[in-house]
Amino acid sequence: MEFFDVWKAYDGIQALQGLCLEVRRGEIFGLIGPNGAGKTTALKIIVGLLKMDKGFVRVNGYDITEEPYEYKRFIGYVPEAISLPEYLTVEEFLIYSGMIRGVEKERIRGCLEDYLRIFSLEDRRRSLILTLSRGMRQKTAIASALIHDPDLLILDEPFIGIDPEGQHRIKELFVERVKEGRAVLVSTHMLDTAERLCDRISVIHRGKNVASGDMEGLRRLSERGEGATLEEVFLKLTEEASKPYEGEEPSIKRGSRFPWLFGRRGT
Amino acid sequence: MGLLLDLYRIKMKIFLGAFRASKLSLLLLFLYAIGFIPGTIGMSTLLAASIKEGMDLMVYVGPLSTIISTLLALIILSTFRGYVSFEYEQSFIFTSPITPRLFLIASLLSDLTILSPFLFPLFLMLGIIAVSLSLSLLTILSMIFCLLLFALFIQFLKASLSIFLSAYKGPGPRILTILLMAALLFPALGGLHRLPLTLSYGELPYPSTAMALVIIDFIYDRVPQTYSLILLLSYFFASLALFLFTSQKNIFQLARIVPFVSPFDTSMRVQEIKMGKNIAFFSRIGFGFTLNLRSRNLLRFLMKKELIRMVRDGSLFAVFLFYVIVLFIFSLGMGSSGDMPMEVPSFMLLLYTFITPSMLISNWRIGELNNLWMPMTTSMGLEYVLKSLLYDVTLVTIAVPTFVVGILFFLGKMDLILPLALVASNAMIGCPINLYMTIKFLGTKRRATPSLMIIYAAMLLSGLLMMPPYILFTVNLFLRLGLEIELLLSVPMILYSVFIFRYISRKIGEKALEIEL
Structure with missing residues (x-):
């Protein structure tokens, strides 16, 4: 997956400013950054939930602007704020996921049993999603993202709400997939998990790529010594990136549309 | 006193915050106010004149x-x-x-x-x-x-x-x-x-x-x-x-x-919570009807899924209840006076047919808006989902009132041909218009638009487009043109509605490509 010079603004706020990323086959790629850095926006652009203002994204050889549907056969996505159809049971939802992703019926039947077992959802297969805990919903969403065996799995904060055993199984699953030549792109705030799990990591800040590479490379870039943790590296890199350039003006100024009614607001 | 005023100000600001989310909230309040002006002026003037006399x-x-x-x-x-x-x-x-x-x-x-x-x-x-x-x-x-x-x-x-x-x-x-x-x-x-x-x-x-x-x-x-x-x-x-x-x-x-309740449902959270309660209640009824791999093709599968949603979130029940009330009112009317003019059930039924698509699509918006990320991240896209929804909603909007028309026909309270043609016409115009207006306000930029505003706009547009069939229907109702003429009038009515249905469906497909979540 190539993500090159991508720009995106919301209501005048620049969320991505020429962000570049590259995810290769056979790796777990971590995306880390402070709140509002643009991680979720970047992922949403890759999966087609948002349109970029400028830039170029290619997945498995497909330009996502030119061919907005075809490339989606190769991706699986789990959003940060998961919302699932609560009126379906776990089993029905996984069938639905398979069907809308064009998976053959026989394969859906096979995968269904596998994933229910892997994610310990067998007992809840006929339960409505409405009745599931947050962790179980997360597991169900991950299972649905895997049902078509995608080449690139994209996950936004996948471990929140999942118990340690579940987290361990999911990490094992990621490693297995990567060994088979597929790729995983994870956005997370859990830096210790990212440090242990990811082959390469990209630190983004204010919509720009601050640094990319493996742990060794990031340590070198941050000028932190050997043995520095990802947390230390991250803090150093984002601190450097936060320093304003000489003479830099704040780029965003917004006011209320009804100042007479609500009072002024501005950033 | 200062603390009291501060508290008051906070509460007012939180309330007014709902308006900040969408300019249309202000418009809705304005429409509410002006909607009452003519009636209020008329009633008060009449009352004042009566007192003077x-x-x-x-x-x-x-x-x-x-x-x-x-x-x-x-x-x-x-x-x-x-x-x-x-x-x-x-x-x-x-x-x-x-x-x-x-x-x-x-x-x-x-x-x-x-x-x-x-x-x-x-x-x-x-x-x-x-x-x-x-x-x-x-x-x-x-x-x-x-x-x-x-x-x-x-x-x-x-x-x-x-x-x-x-x-x-x-x-x-x-x-x-x-x-x-x-x-x-x-x-x-x-x-x-x-x-x-x-x-x-x-x-x-x-x-x-x-x-x-x-x-x-x-x-x-x-x-x-x-x-x-x-x-x-x-x-x-x-x-x-x-x-x-x-x-x-x-x-x-x-x-x-x-959760915070605003008269203009910008967050939709309260409605989502209510929807959750409905699902917990109605899913007990809808369990005989399950989503499985037996559907012949994807469109049928998706239509079945939408139908299951309507059963389990209570939408279908609400539609049935709606028409049961119509039948109840008719039976009361017929019971007290022995006879009821044919115009009354006809217009009442058609008013209900006009409201049903808004009700069904508004429920879909509340229940499904946050789940759309899923079809949107597949190679199928959103178009198929919208198509299946449109077909289902149109079918329900036609089927239930058709049943009521059938009952009233057997009771001798309603004609068959033209009311059925108008029911079908209403459904074929109302459903795509409501869906089109809903997805127009679906993306991140316009998500804060109050549901009431969307329903209001959709009803206004449907009402305008439904005018020709209604005119034909009213002409027949008062002139009693006979069965042959009724059949003749039904043909252009249906053709016109099919044209609107196809045209708006195409527009829905185009609009689906623009949605950002």
Whole structure:
């Protein structure tokens, strides 16, 4: 997956400013950054939930602007704020996921049993999603993202709400997939998990790529010594990136549309 | 005092925050206000003219008191949930050193302020009557003072009862409250025929009676009777005493916490919670109907999934209930008069057919908006999902009223051909228009648009496009053109609707590509 010079603004706020990323086959790629850095926006652009203002994204050889549907056969996505159809049971939802992703019926039947077992959802297969805990919903969403065996799995904060055993199984699953030549792109705030799990990591800040590479490379870039943790590296890199350039003006100024009614607001 | 004002300001700002999310919220309030103007002006002018011609208003003490008593009973019914607070109040106010009483007073003031714009028609009515009858300034000011007193009485009573019901959980307080409601409504039975009940509101020392007497005296520009004034003041002071007593309780520990509710549902959270409750209830019924791999193709599979949603979230039940009410009203009408003109069931049924698509698609928006990320991240895209939804909604909108038309036809209360053609026509126009307007306001940029505004716009547009079929239908209804002509009229009606259906469906497909979540 190539993500090159991508720009995106919301209501005048620049969320991505020429962000570049590259995810290769056979790796777990971590995306880390402070709140509002643009991680979720970047992922949403890759999966087609948002349109970029400028830039170029290619997945498995497909330009996502030119061919907005075809490339989606190769991706699986789990959003940060998961919302699932609560009126379906776990089993029905996984069938639905398979069907809308064009998976053959026989394969859906096979995968269904596998994933229910892997994610310990067998007992809840006929339960409505409405009745599931947050962790179980997360597991169900991950299972649905895997049902078509995608080449690139994209996950936004996948471990929140999942118990340690579940987290361990999911990490094992990621490693297995990567060994088979597929790729995983994870956005997370859990830096210790990212440090242990990811082959390469990209630190983004204010919509720009601050640094990319493996742990060794990031340590070198941050000028932190050997043995520095990802947390230390991250803090150093984002601190450097936060320093304003000489003479830099704040780029965003917004006011209320009804100042007479609500009072002024501005950033 | 400063703290009280700060609290009041916070509560007002949070309330007004709903307007910030979408400019259309302001438009909705404006539409609400202007929607009442013609009716209010007409009614008030007529009333003022009747009074000038010597109409005796004292005979209306009973009906006016009945209305006020019913309102009071409904307000008391709303206290059964106990004292209700919003999540943000629990998180930020209840954990601060603010006292419960101060919070209650700030809530009371903000509730009165929030209510005022919605009482605009009432103020307008009183204003027109005051000007038409040339009431003195003193009378007008006294009337406003009494209305304020009564509004405060209601607020004190509501707050006190809800605190009382939160603090004392047993059946006793609930029975007492039910008795209070029954006492308020009991004299209304006197209005029903065949009941040997001699009680009437005009003879009872009820707060509603006092208020009705005071208003009527003011309209006649005379000083109200001492009896009604003393009665009104006694109720006010009694409610104040009750409020001062109950506000000593620590409501911060007793309050029932609910998500923030705004009259303009910008967050949709409350509706989503309600939808969750519906699913928990209706899914028990819909379990015989499951989503499996037996569907022949993807479109059928998706249509089945949408149908399952409608069953399990109660949408289908609501539609059935809607039409059961129509049938019930017809049977009542036919029972009392023996006969009912054919126009009445026809127009009522068609009005319902007009509303059904809005109801179904609005429910889809609430339940499915946050789930759309899933089809949108697949190679299938959103178009297929929208297509299956459109087909399902159109089928339901046609099938249920067709059943009702069938029943009415067998009862000899309705023709068959043209009503069926109009039902199909309404569905084929109303469903795609409602879906188109909904997805137009679906993306991140316009997500804050209130549902009511979307429904309003969709109904307006559907109404305009439905005009030609309605004209054909009305012409036949009054001229009784005969079966052959009915068949002839049905053909262009259906062709026109099919054209609209296909055209808007194509537009929906195009719009689906623009959605960003």
